[in-house]
Amino acid sequence: MFTVCILEPCCEKTEPGYTPMPKPFYVRTPGWSDTCQHKRSERRKATFTVYDDRAMAEREYQGRAGGGWYTTDGYLFEGEMPPEGERFRIMPIRGNLTSGYFHCEPAEIPFPTIETAREYAEDYHEYPSGVRDKQILYNIVGDQDTVVRWSSYRVPVGRELTPGDYA
DSSP states (O other), X not given: OEEEEEEEESSGGGSTTOXXXXXXXXXXXXXXXXXXXXXXXXXXXXXXEEESOHHHXXXXXXXXXXXXXXXXXXXXXXXXXXXXXXXEEEEEEEEETTTEEEEOOOOSOOBSSHHHHHHHHHSOEEOTTSOEEOOSSEEEEESSSOBEEEETXXXXXXXXXXXXXXO
């Protein structure tokens, strides 16, 4: 059994490759925006598709999340996705030596195992803008909470983290 996880965009403005149209002068009002107005937590939702055949699962993954332009986040997992409450998310640490480091909101994408989340965080991800991102400082938390299940920088397991707090 193979599970393909894809983060689906909530609307056309969050689809990969969305390019805003030029704004004419007469519509440059504070209420008009080129970006999605949904809350961050509603912008992308994880969908799961289960396959018995690896080739079919790889075809869907490569076509929708396998990298390159106009693709979204996702992964291919050999196995069945556990139910909500038994999954894991990546909670990254952002910042620098000048401003300090702080806990960010956990990523939207849930993972079936801690190992899968670690592999995903530690791989380089190249975005269409050309930015390459690799997590070095991060925590693995539950999909329903921010309690640490594993940490890359020795945060005790079981500690509750608050997004925005200094790391």
